[in-house]
Each structure stands twice: as C-alpha cells, then as structure tokens.
Amino acid sequence: MKKALYLGRNYIEWGSLETDKNGKLVSACQDFCAHFSINESDWLGVAIKEIVQKVDWYHRKNVFFGVVFGYSCLVRIIESNQHYVYRVIVREDEIDVSEMISFMNSIDTTKMKKRTLPKKLYSFEEIIGVSQTIDQVKELGARIATSNSTVLLTGESGTGKELFAQAIHGLSSRKNNPFVAVNCAAIPAELFESELFGYEGGAFSGAKKEGKPGKIELAQHGTLFLDEISELPYPAQGKLLRVLQEREIERLGGTDSKSVDIRIITATNRDLKVLVHEGKFRQDLFYRLFVFDLKIPSLRQRKEDILPLAYSFIDVFNEKLGREVRYIDFKLQEWLLEYDWPGNVRELKAYIERGMNIVEGDTLNLDSLTIQINPSIPAEKQSTSLKPLDEEVRNAEIKAIRRALTETKGDRTQAAQLLNIHIASLYRKISKYNLKD
Ligand SMILES: Nc1ncnc2c1ncn2[C@@H]1O[C@H](COP(=O)(O)OP(=O)(O)O)[C@@H](O)[C@H]1O
Ligand SMILES: [Mg+2]
CATH class of the missing domain: 3.30.450.20 (PAS domain)
Structure with missing residues (x-):
C-alpha cells in the first residue's frame, strides 16, 4: 500500500x-x-x-x-x-x-x-499457463516467495526461470527494494569480482576514480538474481560463499566491510550436482543455494500450455505490430502441439513473432510459416512410435475436441454437436484435459 x-x-x-x-x-x-x-x-x-x-x-x-x-x-x-x-x-x-x-x-x-517506462517486473499472474504442472510450480513459488530463503531455479533454457525470479521478488517483503539480475555467463572471469563486490577508487588501473558499487551492494535490502550460476568462476564461488556466511562485503581495494542484507535467487539449466561431483562447483556453496529447489518444467512436458501461450504472444505482437490476428489455423495448432520445443517458451515466442511479421489477415497459418521454420516438421507418420492404447485414445480425444472448438470458434454447444456427444460430456472432457483457454 x-x-x-x-x-x-x-x-x-x-x-x-x-x-x-x-x-x-x-x-x-x-x-x-x-x-x-x-x-x-x-x-x-x-x-x-x-x-x-x-x-x-x-x-x-x-x-x-x-x-x-x-x-x-x-x-x-x-x-x-x-x-x-x-x-x-x-x-x-x-x-x-x-x-x-x-x-x-x-x-x-x-x-x-x-x-x-522503467522495466516492469513479471508477476505470477503474468506467467501464462493452464497446465496442472505450471500451476503447481507457481503455487510453490508463491509460497517460497514469502520466506527469505535462497531459491535455486532449475529448468531448460527458455522455460521462464527469470520470470519466476522476478515474480518471487515481487511477492516478497523485499518487493519495494531492488531486484538486481546478474548473468554469470555474460561476465568475463577477470571482471567477476569487481562486478559483484565493487571496488574502491584506484583499486586497479583502469578503475573509476570514485570507485564503483558491486551488484551485491546495489541489491541491498532487495534480491540478487544470479542467472546461470554454474558459470560462476571457482574463485568467485568462494567469495560469494563468504558473503553468504558472514553477511558482509568488502569492495576490492577497500578496507572496511559493509553488512549486506540480500536475498539470493539463482538459476541454472545444468545439473549442479553433477558439476559438484566433477569438482567444478563448490559443494559448500551448492548446499547454501539449494535450500529451495524450484523446477520449471520444459514446454514439451506441459503441452496444454502451448496454445494459451501462443495466443498470449499473439496479443503481445498484435499490440506491438498493430495487427489484428485472432486465430491460429488448425494445421498450425497441430504442428505447435507436436513440435517438441527444445528452446521452450522463448522459442515459441520467437516463432509467433516471426509469424506475426508475415501474416496477412486474421489467422496465423502453417503454410505461411513452413518455409521459415526448422526443418524438423514432424511428419505425421514417422514422428512418434505407438503409445499405450489409453494414451493414444486420450491424445486422439484431445485433438478432436481442439479441432471442434477451433472450427466452431469456441462455441461449446456447436462443438458438442459436431462431435456427437452430450454437452455435459464435452465440459467434463475439457476440464479433464485442461483445454480451457
Ligand atoms: N509462462 C510464461 N508466460 C509468459 N511468457 C513466458 C513464460 N515463460 C517464458 N516466457 C517468455 O519466454 C522468454 C524466456 O523466459 P526466461 O525467463 O528468460 O527463460 P529462462 O531464464 O528460463 O531461459 C521470455 O521472453 C519470457 O517473456
Ligand atoms: Mg534466463
């Protein structure tokens, strides 16, 4: 307030x-x-x-x-x-x-x-998804947010780890204080310490006369988000650990230390346990960071989210590019659902953006996009091996219901007629398969 x-x-x-x-x-x-x-x-x-x-x-x-x-x-x-x-x-x-x-x-x-327009941070409401999986992760994230503990976000690249870091900060008691993000993979090893810990004037040649605060200092009373933490150079790992233990920081070339009050959220798409095993990541630091482990599922593990996400990106680019796209044609929907999205939501967003740049009319369709996309368009026949019957039936049902809803532009009564099932049965299936959008 x-x-x-x-x-x-x-x-x-x-x-x-x-x-x-x-x-x-x-x-x-x-x-x-x-x-x-x-x-x-x-x-x-x-x-x-x-x-x-x-x-x-x-x-x-x-x-x-x-x-x-x-x-x-x-x-x-x-x-x-x-x-x-x-x-x-x-x-x-x-x-x-x-x-x-x-x-x-x-x-x-x-x-x-x-x-x-300062950069607005994402909130949990803005993390789109209808799957049970993403709901559970969001719920857990929201619960973790209110504690002051360190959080480790894991998940493939493009799954939304940074969004979660921002949302957690936004729901914490630190929300009015800074959220400072550092991409550990983007900082050259030799600059690491000065970036994180800052330096006093004249600490080394080329240093600013007046010195410079490090990211840790800038995040005071707020949240420090260390993205791609696996890339933190080994010596810096030791220094970071010391900050976490002693809650104090000393700038390079400085003599006095300041107390720090920050919450640390880290993210990685690698398995830190393996890196610890290989001696590339300090075990003691790992345990400090591993208090809460929030796993963000890949997009292919929550296919129900694909279309809601696609439509939300259509909204975004309608606004940005002044388009009026309202539909995704059925063939393209199928393709979106079949593709396995190795780049996850980031790739989906880029894909929709590309489509929005070339689309004409109010429907995104596969034909206009095919030339541009990855060569691996799943060919219906060779794409997947046969699954257990109940899974095949389930997938066929989902496909049919989606198609009926698209063809009737979301009119459930008409869709039920098209499928020749009772409307109540359609509602049950929509809810069972989480097909609301
Ligand atoms: N659930 C989601 N809802 C809306 N946008 C998302 C969602 N997940 C990811 N994005 C978008 O995908 C892109 C990648 O997200 P990001 O958090 O940077 O992924 P990661 O850090 O895991 O690589 C961003 O542009 C973000 O806006
Ligand atoms: Mg990221």
Missing part, C-alpha cells in the same frame, strides 16, 4: 531522491521507488536532470514544478553536506492547460520516452 504523506488537499509527498554534488543519483527512498514503480539500481548514477525534468520555479527558491516519470510534481531541493535531497510532491489536482503547455515545451520528450 502507498504510504503517502498528505501535505494539503492537493499534494502528496511521494518520497525523495538524493544526489551527489554533481547531480548524479546516489539513492532513491523506498517510497519513491514504490510510487513510481522503479528499481533504485536501474537509476543509480543517472543525472537528476534525466529523472526530474524541471519546468518552472515556484514562488520560492529551491522549489520548482517538474515532471517525474510523467507525473506533475512539486520538487523541493534541500542541500545537505555534499549532497542534494530532492523531495518530490505529486499534485493530485488536475493539471491546468497553461501548465501543461509549459511542460510540453520544456520536456525533452525523447529522453522522457526512454526513461519513463
């Missing part, structure tokens, strides 16, 4: 920002981050001019009208030793026209656009 300080009928204090004497952001208070839905860490070091667009001075010195992330605000600057504090008050009343015009004239709109 917003904790806002009422200052009168039309004004609410929405928190404050602090800059160094050069106008670079050094901190944003929790309330500010919550009200404007931003991550402090995304903005540290950014010039205050980019965040607070000054429009006009208000009666007194040190108080001005401005725009902060698109909101009309009154801002008061308070100078304290070496720092400036910007207290931001959002106006609740309607902005009057002349004020609006002066806003428009004074705002550098290109900069505003780039910066006004």
Whole structure:
C-alpha cells in the first residue's frame, strides 16, 4: 500500500531522491521507488536532470514544478553536506492547460520516452499457463516467495526461470527494494569480482576514480538474481560463499566491510550436482543455494500450455505490430502441439513473432510459416512410435475436441454437436484435459 504523506488537499509527498554534488543519483527512498514503480539500481548514477525534468520555479527558491516519470510534481531541493535531497510532491489536482503547455515545451520528450517506462517486473499472474504442472510450480513459488530463503531455479533454457525470479521478488517483503539480475555467463572471469563486490577508487588501473558499487551492494535490502550460476568462476564461488556466511562485503581495494542484507535467487539449466561431483562447483556453496529447489518444467512436458501461450504472444505482437490476428489455423495448432520445443517458451515466442511479421489477415497459418521454420516438421507418420492404447485414445480425444472448438470458434454447444456427444460430456472432457483457454 502507498504510504503517502498528505501535505494539503492537493499534494502528496511521494518520497525523495538524493544526489551527489554533481547531480548524479546516489539513492532513491523506498517510497519513491514504490510510487513510481522503479528499481533504485536501474537509476543509480543517472543525472537528476534525466529523472526530474524541471519546468518552472515556484514562488520560492529551491522549489520548482517538474515532471517525474510523467507525473506533475512539486520538487523541493534541500542541500545537505555534499549532497542534494530532492523531495518530490505529486499534485493530485488536475493539471491546468497553461501548465501543461509549459511542460510540453520544456520536456525533452525523447529522453522522457526512454526513461519513463522503467522495466516492469513479471508477476505470477503474468506467467501464462493452464497446465496442472505450471500451476503447481507457481503455487510453490508463491509460497517460497514469502520466506527469505535462497531459491535455486532449475529448468531448460527458455522455460521462464527469470520470470519466476522476478515474480518471487515481487511477492516478497523485499518487493519495494531492488531486484538486481546478474548473468554469470555474460561476465568475463577477470571482471567477476569487481562486478559483484565493487571496488574502491584506484583499486586497479583502469578503475573509476570514485570507485564503483558491486551488484551485491546495489541489491541491498532487495534480491540478487544470479542467472546461470554454474558459470560462476571457482574463485568467485568462494567469495560469494563468504558473503553468504558472514553477511558482509568488502569492495576490492577497500578496507572496511559493509553488512549486506540480500536475498539470493539463482538459476541454472545444468545439473549442479553433477558439476559438484566433477569438482567444478563448490559443494559448500551448492548446499547454501539449494535450500529451495524450484523446477520449471520444459514446454514439451506441459503441452496444454502451448496454445494459451501462443495466443498470449499473439496479443503481445498484435499490440506491438498493430495487427489484428485472432486465430491460429488448425494445421498450425497441430504442428505447435507436436513440435517438441527444445528452446521452450522463448522459442515459441520467437516463432509467433516471426509469424506475426508475415501474416496477412486474421489467422496465423502453417503454410505461411513452413518455409521459415526448422526443418524438423514432424511428419505425421514417422514422428512418434505407438503409445499405450489409453494414451493414444486420450491424445486422439484431445485433438478432436481442439479441432471442434477451433472450427466452431469456441462455441461449446456447436462443438458438442459436431462431435456427437452430450454437452455435459464435452465440459467434463475439457476440464479433464485442461483445454480451457
Ligand atoms: N509462462 C510464461 N508466460 C509468459 N511468457 C513466458 C513464460 N515463460 C517464458 N516466457 C517468455 O519466454 C522468454 C524466456 O523466459 P526466461 O525467463 O528468460 O527463460 P529462462 O531464464 O528460463 O531461459 C521470455 O521472453 C519470457 O517473456
Ligand atoms: Mg534466463
């Protein structure tokens, strides 16, 4: 809930920002981050001019009208030793026209656009899926979220591990504090320590004069997401373990240590136990990280999610590309359900995006996509070996029901007629096979 300080009928204090004497952001208070839905860490070091667009001075010195992330605000600057504090008050009343015009004239709109929409983190509701499997994982994830424990997310690439990390953070008591993501595979080994732990000015040649906070420091009171943790170089593993044990951190070249309060979520698509066995991953660190293990199933293990996901991506790209696609043609549906998606949801999303770029009309269809896709379109006959009869029957039923629902554009009464079964029976089967979308 917003904790806002009422200052009168039309004004609410929405928190404050602090800059160094050069106008670079050094901190944003929790309330500010919550009200404007931003991550402090995304903005540290950014010039205050980019965040607070000054429009006009208000009666007194040190108080001005401005725009902060698109909101009309009154801002008061308070100078304290070496720092400036910007207290931001959002106006609740309607902005009057002349004020609006002066806003428009004074705002550098290109900069505003780039910066006004801070990256929003995914929530559990935005993790699409109707399968029982994904439901269970979401439920478990939500339960884990409220604890403060370390979480290890495992699953193939593209299954949504990062989404889960964000959703867990968003449901935790740390949600108004930073979520800092680090992809361990993307940082060269020699830069690891300075990236994670930061450094003091002059710690090594090429270092910034004023030093630099590490990701751990930036995640203070929030969540540090270490993606592809298996790629963490061995020496850095030891240092990370020490941080977890001692809850303290020392910058490179520094002498004093700061206490850290972070929650760690890690993700990997490799089997860490095997890496421990091979001596590539420290066992002691593994046990620290392995408190909760959340396995995200591959897409081929939850085929019921394929079409709901495909339709949700159609919505996304309809919006982005200005299309009006509403249907997926039956042949393409079948293909989507048969394909085994080694790249999981990421691959499905890319596939739909490609289709949305070339589609004409309101239906995505296989013919227009075939030329572009992987050579491995399953040929009906050779694709799968025969399964036990009950499974074959079940698959045939699912296929028939899907087809009936597509052909009747979701009208269940008509679909039941087409299949020559009672409507109640159709409802039961839809629910049994989780075919709602
Ligand atoms: N259940 C889901 N609902 C909606 N989008 C998803 C879902 N799972 C994955 N995605 C999308 O797939 C892509 C890959 O997800 P990501 O979390 O980066 O996967 P991973 O970290 O496991 O490789 C992202 O673009 C994400 O938006
Ligand atoms: Mg990832």
